[in-house]
Amino acid sequence: MSWVRTATALIGFGFTIVQFFERMQSMDSVVPALRPQMPRYLGLALIGAGILGLIVSLWQYRSLLRYLHDDFEPIAGVGRAGHQTPLIAVTIALMLIGIFAFVAVLIRAV
Numbered sequence: 716m717s718w719v720r721t722a723t724a725l726i727g728f729g730f731t732i733v734q735f736f737e738r739m740q741s742m743d744s745v746v747p748a749l750r751p752q753m754p755r756y757l758g759l760a761l762i763g764a765g766i767l768g769l770i771v772s773l774w775q776y777r778s779l780l781r782y783l784h785d786d787f788e789p790i791a792g793v794g795r796a797g798h799q800t801p802l803i804a805v806t807i808a809l810m811l812i813g814i815f816a817f818v819a820v821l822i823r824a825v
Contacts, residue, residue: 716802718768719805719806719809722764722765723809724765725762726765726816728761729758729759729760729762730762733755733758735754765813766814769810770810772806776803
């Protein structure tokens with residue numbers, strides 16, 4: 716779950732960087748940036764890293780559950796059904812939000 720928290724922070728921070736510098740460049744009293752596209756690239760990189768982190772977290776979570784279920788089922792005495800957690804649904808929802816944010820920043824003309 717710490718992966719999900721960190722990936723969510725990366726996605727949010729990447730989107731915030733893009734929005735902040737976009738608004739700052741439109742202010743009258745601010746000197747124009749030397750490289751106005753760099754915040755956009757940094758934001759895209761952070762959002763992409765967040766999405767990648769969510770994919771890795773989902774893969775790691777599934778492999779850990781498989782390991783625990785296969786090796787410790789006789790000791791724990793649980794059935795094959797297992798217990799469901801909302802973590803997979805939350806991770807998939809956050810991945811969709813991250814993909815939406817990535818596409819929104821990518822296609823936005825600066």
